[in-house]
Amino acid sequence: MDANGVIDEQGKEFKAIVSNGIKLGASLSIAEHISWLRCLCPLNEELYRSHNERRDRVTVKILEEHTQARQKTGQTKQHFVDALLTLKKQYDLSDDTVFGLLWDMITAxxxxxxxxxxxxxxxxxxxxxxxxxxxxxxxxxxxxxxxxxxxxxxxxxxxxxxxxxxxxxxxxxxxxxxxxxxxxxxxxxxxxxxxxxxxxxxxxxxxxxxxxxxxxxxxxxxxxxxxxxxxxxxxxxxxxxxxxxxxxxxxxxxxxxxxxxxxxxxxxxxxxxxxxxxxxxxxxxxxxxxxxxxxxxxxxxxxxxxxxxxxxxxxxxx
Structure with missing residues (x-):
């Protein structure tokens, strides 16, 4: 979002992913709680997979933007994403861990x-x-x-x-x-x-x-x-x-x-x-x-x- 409050395409995509993630997280399917009922109430695994792929694409782009900015200036800003990148290198965290921490903070x-x-x-x-x-x-x-x-x-x-x-x-x-x-x-x-x-x-x-x-x-x-x-x-x-x-x-x-x-x-x-x-x-x-x-x-x-x-x-x- 710019200083005038206008959201760009990446921002709109980010907002849509957050909104969709909330809907998926609020699913009331009984199969999520009683596994042996999945044959009667199957989960839409494809919906979850496509959402995760969409989310990961945006996340990778965000991380790359911060990485390139650090390489360009040689400085680390005090942003949450930059802190995660520093911890990833320091503790050898996996990409899944970094993605999870980032989205936990955003969605919660x-x-x-x-x-x-x-x-x-x-x-x-x-x-x-x-x-x-x-x-x-x-x-x-x-x-x-x-x-x-x-x-x-x-x-x-x-x-x-x-x-x-x-x-x-x-x-x-x-x-x-x-x-x-x-x-x-x-x-x-x-x-x-x-x-x-x-x-x-x-x-x-x-x-x-x-x-x-x-x-x-x-x-x-x-x-x-x-x-x-x-x-x-x-x-x-x-x-x-x-x-x-x-x-x-x-x-x-x-x-x-x-x-x-x-x-x-x-x-x-x-x-x-x-x-x-x-x-x-x-x-x-x-x-x-x-x-x-x-x-x-x-x-x-x-x-x-x-x-x-x-x-x-x-x-x-x-």
């Missing part, structure tokens, strides 16, 4: 951030008193003559609480990514055989009335009243998983969502379209490995800042 960190922000915004337009409280905090810390930066996040506890509460009610991956039992275990009176696929319902954990007061209420203050860790240390809320399989981009994801929400709320006041009541916002979920809103949120933005130059697009050299 792209849609989940957007999903989290949209769900948070839907709650904020339905709860204008919460939005007003966040904006009051932003005005006290930032004023109205500059924009928010990452260093400000630590000074915005209520904004952080809003992010945590949004992730509690609306985890972007409600069943996390699939796990597999390494040994036969007995859990809650149930036998789980070795090799069984295990899905952890973090959506249900975060709405359990046994451990949460008024679990269906959007109430960010609960994270002000109690210091609750959302990075895997508290099993009541696990939007990023826990243990050795915890999301490696946890802090990055939290910072991105907090920063995006902070900018949106600092720059604009958000309200529902004329005639739409808060209870009429469709909060149903689109099923899949990630949960987009079934009906995309529509909201009206009203500028809040004094200096209009702060609303201008700033071109950034990538």
């Amino acid at each position: 960190g792209m849609d989940t951030t957007v999903i989290s922000v949209e769900w948070a915004m839907s709650e904020l337009v339905r709860n204008p008193h919460v939005q007003a409280q966040v904006q009051k905090e932003l005005d006290q810390v930032l004023g109205c003559n500059r924009i928010m930066n990452e260093a400000d996040i630590s000074k915005l506890p209520y904004l952080q609480a809003v992010v945590k509460e949004s992730l509690r009610l609306h985890p972007p991956t409600p069943l996390m990514v699939p796990h597999k039992a390494r040994t036969h275990v007995k859990l809650g009176g149930y036998d789980i055989p070795k090799g069984a696929n295990v899905m952890v319902n973090v959506w249900a954990l975060a709405r359990d009335p046994k451990v949460w007061r008024n679990p269906l209420e959007y109430h960010p203050e609960r994270f002000i009243e109690e210091d609750i860790n959302i990075k895997g240390a508290d099993f009541r809320i696990l939007p990023f998983g826990a243990g050795r399989r915890v999301c490696p981009g946890t802090q990055l994801g939290i910072n991105l969502v907090t920063s995006m929400l902070g900018h949106l709320l600092h720059h604009f006041k958000w309200s529902l379209p004329s005639g739409v009541r808060p209870e009429e916002v469709d909060m149903s979920e689109s099923p899949g490995i990630v949960t987009f809103m079934q009906t995309p949120l529509k909201a009206v933005a009203t500028p809040r800042l004094d200096d209009l130059i702060l609303y201008k697009r700033v071109a950034v050299e990538m």
Whole structure:
């Protein structure tokens, strides 16, 4: 994408591959979980093969571009791709490993951030008193003559609480990514055989009335009243998983969502379209490995800042 927001052909291809990969990853075919049913519900192996080939072609091109740039300048930029190329040489990583790491970071960190922000915004337009409280905090810390930066996040506890509460009610991956039992275990009176696929319902954990007061209420203050860790240390809320399989981009994801929400709320006041009541916002979920809103949120933005130059697009050299 250039400074004017125009996407070139490679960008369009990249976007299509990501979109297609999400659809394939959200497949609900029972044959993926019970192998002996594949004769009755065969998987479309050709579809997976052609997608992987298409993805690999783009990946090779991206890696070659970075390799040529390094050879031309003799310098290594601080990009994720360049870091992977350095590690590939240092630890003799295979191409499959590099491809896998690159696409894990892309697919796990792209849609989940957007999903989290949209769900948070839907709650904020339905709860204008919460939005007003966040904006009051932003005005006290930032004023109205500059924009928010990452260093400000630590000074915005209520904004952080809003992010945590949004992730509690609306985890972007409600069943996390699939796990597999390494040994036969007995859990809650149930036998789980070795090799069984295990899905952890973090959506249900975060709405359990046994451990949460008024679990269906959007109430960010609960994270002000109690210091609750959302990075895997508290099993009541696990939007990023826990243990050795915890999301490696946890802090990055939290910072991105907090920063995006902070900018949106600092720059604009958000309200529902004329005639739409808060209870009429469709909060149903689109099923899949990630949960987009079934009906995309529509909201009206009203500028809040004094200096209009702060609303201008700033071109950034990538």
